[in-house]
Amino acid sequence: MVHMDAMQRIGTAGAAHAVVVDAVVHAVVDSPVGPVVVAVEDGAVTHLRLPRTDGGPAADAVGERVVPEDDPVLAEAVRQLTAYFAGDLREFDLPLRYAGTAFQRRVWDGLRQVPYGTTTSYGALAAAVGLDPRTTARAVGAANGANRMAIVVPCHRVIGAGGKLVGFAAGLDRKRTLLELERRATGGPALLF
16 A cells, blocks of 8 residues: 555655665664654565564664665654654554555554554454454454554554453553553543553
8 A cells, every 4th residue: 555645745855865775774763662763665664563562672673774865765664653652643654564464454454544642442443443343353453463463553452352451462562552642642531551
């Protein structure tokens, strides 16, 4: 999935910079949840990784680390992530390249529709993308877990039935931090978990 308006805006803004073609490159963004790695390949974001729960680096196997300005899409991704973590950006406008099944892409597109500062359940997400939540909530949860672009495809906004904080590869503390960041920016009610 590529957002053409993002490509056009980034392409124009980055015209003076050298572009790395046919290679995966990444940059690291400091954040309230630790160093976040954003990777780009062929003009689209392909990965956004949070630190691992075991303390290991998030940057394994996502290409060469470069100065963000060397790639206009990478520079824009870093700018938008920085604005998000400052509470100044509520919706990302980046070209994305999903790598997954049609079912996973359907779920990830649904995740992008969950409004900033809100949460949804796996069952509600299933229903929102036209699936029967009684039979697909677990599969939706598995697709959520396979998401390679955390934050930009906001899997942290999905909670368990009954409002429980569950299921986040980077750990529940980081999930809580992201939800709290969005809650503060929107002035929403205090989190109950």
